[in-house]
Every structure is written in C-alpha cells, then in structure tokens.
Amino acid sequence: MKRIMIDYTKCDGCKNCTAACMQAHRERPGTVYDLDLTDPSNESRNHIAADGKGGYLPIICRHCDSPECAMSCMSGALSKDSSTGIVSYDEKKCGSCFMCVMNCPYGVLKPDTLTRAKVIKCDFCMETGGEPNCVKNCPKKAIWVEEVQA
Incomplete structure (x- = not known):
C-alpha cells in the first residue's frame, strides 16, 4: 500500500504542493499559469501551516492504516480500499455531518468553501x-510516496 510521507524539516512553505493540487482538481482545463488561486471551485485538498517556530507544516492526507475519518463516517461516504490503501470519498453518499472533519487527527479534511455540503479530501x-x-x-x-506494509 502507498502512503504519502512528510519530512517537516524540509518544507520551506513554498506552497507548490497546494498549487499543484488545485491544478490537478480544477474544473476548467488550463495550465498552472492561468489557475485562479482565489476561485473556491479550485480548492486545494492540502495546505501549509506555520509551525509557530519559523517552520512550516504540510497538512496532507496520510490515507491512514486505521482512518478515523472513515471509521466515524455514518453514511459510508468514506471508505478505505484494502488493496491500494487509499481512503476515498463518495460525495453522493455524504450526509454533510462532518464527523470525518472532526475526527481526522491531522486536520486535513474540511467542508468545501462554496456549498459547505461536501468534504474536500485528497484522492x-x-x-x-x-x-x-x-x-x-x-x-x-519534503513529501513523497512510500510503499508500506499493511
């Protein structure tokens, strides 16, 4: 199974990861050069936070072994694929209770900015x-994919 790994000490807060995520999930085709960073429909599934000590913390979904988000999802909108290890989100099943948001130990999941009716989550x-x-x-x-044993 694959996991996104993070070395906080290497992150310089450039936010390339955030812009790349927005580019990957944008609704209208284009290049990163014409990406509207203020358009909420291009919302990123990760973000960078300051650590309060002059460093940065990449806040990125880890697709956990025992994902609290999926375990707390009452509607079954979040589920973990046992073969890939990816925790996926089915917007059609989501009841917008946001228990997943409240239970993510990394603070990654969030309600979408436009409707506040669905969850924004790494896919x-x-x-x-x-x-x-x-x-x-x-x-x-500072972030990389690593193959891990289940």
Whole structure:
C-alpha cells in the first residue's frame, strides 16, 4: 500500500504542493499559469501551516492504516480500499455531518468553501494515475510516496 510521507524539516512553505493540487482538481482545463488561486471551485485538498517556530507544516492526507475519518463516517461516504490503501470519498453518499472533519487527527479534511455540503479530501490523484501532483511538484522533496506494509 502507498502512503504519502512528510519530512517537516524540509518544507520551506513554498506552497507548490497546494498549487499543484488545485491544478490537478480544477474544473476548467488550463495550465498552472492561468489557475485562479482565489476561485473556491479550485480548492486545494492540502495546505501549509506555520509551525509557530519559523517552520512550516504540510497538512496532507496520510490515507491512514486505521482512518478515523472513515471509521466515524455514518453514511459510508468514506471508505478505505484494502488493496491500494487509499481512503476515498463518495460525495453522493455524504450526509454533510462532518464527523470525518472532526475526527481526522491531522486536520486535513474540511467542508468545501462554496456549498459547505461536501468534504474536500485528497484522492491521491487517482484519476491521473501515478504519483500525486503534490508529491511531483515539491521542490524540496519534503513529501513523497512510500510503499508500506499493511
């Protein structure tokens, strides 16, 4: 199973991972150069927080072994694929209770800004295949994908 791993000490807060995520999930085709960073429909599934000590914390879904988000989801909208390890979200099943948001130990999941009726969550860029955009675009290699044993 694959996991996104993070080395906080390498992160310089450039936010390339955030812009890459927005680019990967934008509704209208285009390049990162014409990406509207203020358009809530291009909302990122990760973010960078200041650690209060002059450093940065990449807040990115880990697709946990025992995902609290999926275990607390009463509607079954969140589920973990036992073969890939990816925790996926089915918007059609979501009841907008946001128990997943409250129970994520990393503070990754959030209600969408536009409607506040669905959850914004990393999908590991499964539609594009291969490595997630955030990982591919981290110049410091502070985030990477690693194969782990279940």
